[in-house]
Amino acid sequence: MSAPMSGELSPQALPTEVSYEGALRPGSLSEFVGQEKVREQLGLLLGAAQIDGRTPDHILLAGPPGLGKTTLSMIVATELGVPLQQTSGPAIQHAGDLAAVLSALTPGEVLFIDEIHRMARSAEEMLYLAMEDFKVDIMVGKGAGATSVPLELAPFTLVGATTRAGLLPNPLRDRFGFTAHLEYYATSELEGVLSRAAGLLDFPLHDAGVVEIAGRSRGTPRIANRLLRRVRDYTLVHGTQPDERSVRAALSLYDVDEHGLDRLDREVLRIIVERFAGGPVGLSTLAASVGEEAETIESVVEPFLMRAGLIARSPRGRIATSLGWAHLGMAPPAH
Numbered sequence: 001m002s003a004p005m006s007g008e009l010s011p012q013a014l015p016t017e018v019s020y021e022g023a024l025r026p027g028s029l030s031e032f033v034g035q036e037k038v039r040e041q042l043g044l045l046l047g048a049a050q051i052d053g054r055t056p057d058h059i060l061l062a063g064p065p066g067l068g069k070t071t072l073s074m075i076v077a078t079e080l081g082v083p084l085q086q087t088s089g090p091a092i093q094h095a096g097d098l099a100a101v102l103s104a105l106t107p108g109e110v111l112f113i114d115e116i117h118r119m120a121r122s123a124e125e126m127l128y129l130a131m132e133d134f135k136v137d138i139m140v141g142k143g144a145g146a147t148s149v150p151l152e153l154a155p156f157t158l159v160g161a162t163t164r165a166g167l168l169p170n171p172l173r174d175r176f177g178f179t180a181h182l183e184y185y186a187t188s189e190l191e192g193v194l195s196r197a198a199g200l201l202d203f204p205l206h207d208a209g210v211v212e213i214a215g216r217s218r219g220t221p222r223i224a225n226r227l228l229r230r231v232r233d234y235t236l237v238h239g240t241q242p243d244e245r246s247v248r249a250a251l252s253l254y255d256v257d258e259h260g261l262d263r264l265d266r267e268v269l270r271i272i273v274e275r276f277a278g279g280p281v282g283l284s285t286l287a288a289s290v291g292e293e294a295e296t297i298e299s300v301v302e303p304f305l306m307r308a309g310l311i312a313r314s315p316r317g318r319i320a321t322s323l324g325w326a327h328l329g330m331a332p333p334a335h
């Protein structure tokens with residue numbers, strides 16, 4: 001294989017959006033911005049286990065997407081100085097899939113299962129025993145001749161992540177020694193996330209620009225970092241200053257309004273208001289009307305619109321609040 005000639009870029013040398021996201025991930029608890037309480041709780045749990053020389057209790061990370069669950073699972077492994085194995089609930093469709101992952105773990109390893117609420121039922125039952133006794137029962141053979149063979153596992157720490165803690169069966173939830181509830185970030189915390197990321201990207205964004213992006217990031221670091229990259233693109237291409245004006249121009253180009261609502265959020269709000277006269281409207285009707293998955297509406301759009309006070313939930317469905325009507329420049333009908 002010939003080495004790339006000077007001036008020629010090898011494909012590996014080209015940074016991608018994914019590698020940017022990886023580069024922005026905090027690598028330790030002390031670099032992790034915000035979520036003060038969770039950081040302290042986790043620090044204590046990991047510190048005590050290290051003093052005792054044992055594997056820490058299993059950890060459940062619960063909270064909306066993009067708040068740092070994957071990042072925290074990596075930090076847990078790094079802080080413990082052990083390898084990390086990653087899988088996800090949808091990848092575990094049979095107990096055998098889980099048995100294969102568990103039996104390959106080395107002592108002390110961290111196993112991260114993202115979207116753990118989407119794992120197959122049969123695998124969930126296998127996981128109970130694995131979490132409690134570091135054992136699994138493997139079924140050998142079929143029908144009347146089937147027998148279960150116990151298999152000892154290396155002690156490990158499970159880190160489960162879920163956006164829907166309520167969907168986890170109690171026996172599974174109870175086997176986690178600690179549940180971290182990740183909350184949406186305060187604007188000041190997002191400013192910290194953005195300043196750190198701007199520094200790593202070598203992008204001298206002005207303080208007013210940091211504040212402007214933080215206010216539009218829906219309490220979510222992943223969104224903050226994404227908007228930051230779009231603003232950086234804008235200043236690179238247009239040769240403008242990394243200031244508040246560039247932030248406004250770039251984010252308006254990408255349809256992110258001053259409250260952080262994007263095209264889909266506004267579409268959902270508009271449909272409730274205009275097509276259903278402010279609601280109530282059921283989730284599946286709403287999802288079909290905007291042409292999106294009900295899961296996306298329920299786990300991404302709705303929590304944000306509710307937190308912003310633009311919609312509310314009633315027993316008969318979603319309704320637009322007076323603030324929601326006002327956001328679209330309309331007044332709710334007089335009753």
Ligand SMILES: Nc1ncnc2c1ncn2[C@@H]1O[C@H](COP(=O)(O)OP(=O)(O)OP(=O)(O)O)[C@@H](O)[C@H]1O
Pocket residue numbers: 021022024025026031032033034035064065066067068069070071072114193221222225
């Ligand atoms: N506390 C934080 N400080 C700095 N950056 C953060 C923080 N939390 C998350 N990030 C950044 O946000 C991005 C998204 O975080 P991460 O992938 O860990 O979220 P997640 O909760 O696992 O999301 P999902 O559930 O969608 O997988 C990461 O690339 C990371 O750079």
